[in-house]
Amino acid sequence: MVAAVAQICLKKGAGKAVTEVWLGVEGLKSGWVWVGIVAMVTSLFSWLYSLRFVPLNVAYNLAGLVQVLVPLGSWLLLGERIGPTRLCGILLVCAGVFMVARPLMSVEEKL
Numbered sequence: 001m002v003a004a005v006a007q008i009c010l011k012k013g014a015g016k017a018v019t020e021v022w023l024g025v026e027g028l029k030s031g032w033v034w035v036g037i038v039a040m041v042t043s044l045f046s047w048l049y050s051l052r053f054v055p056l057n058v059a060y061n062l063a064g065l066v067q068v069l070v071p072l073g074s075w076l077l078l079g080e081r082i083g084p085t086r087l088c089g090i091l092l093v094c095a096g097v098f099m100v101a102r103p104l105m106s107v108e109e110k111l
Contacts, residue, residue: 002043004069008077009036061100067093 013032027033050059068090074080082090 001065001069002039002046003063003066004073006036006039006043007066007070008073009033009039011074011078012036058100058104062097064093064097068097 009032013030075082
């Protein structure tokens with residue numbers, strides 16, 4: 001989730017750059033870029049923390065939700081369009097994440 005916020009903030013900050021040639025230095029003047037950087041670092045630490053408790057094959061598949069959250073966040077917050085092909089892809093990712101997470105849910109219910 002935090003990784004998706006980071007990507008949206010970085011996109012918003014990169015769009016604020018006023019020069020045609022964006023080398024990165026100009027973008028550092030944007031508050032959105034700094035929020036994105038902080039979110040990216042936070043995402044890294046939360047990822048490392050979660051790897052202590054969740055098997056990598058499960059955690060990595062659950063991280064696929066970023067492929068759902070970024071387009072939906074871009075649609076809601078940035079006004080980007082989601083075409084029919086992308087929508088089908090989002091639904092397939094959701095189905096895949098559900099299939100991976102479902103065995104975990106049944107194990108947790110037994111605890």
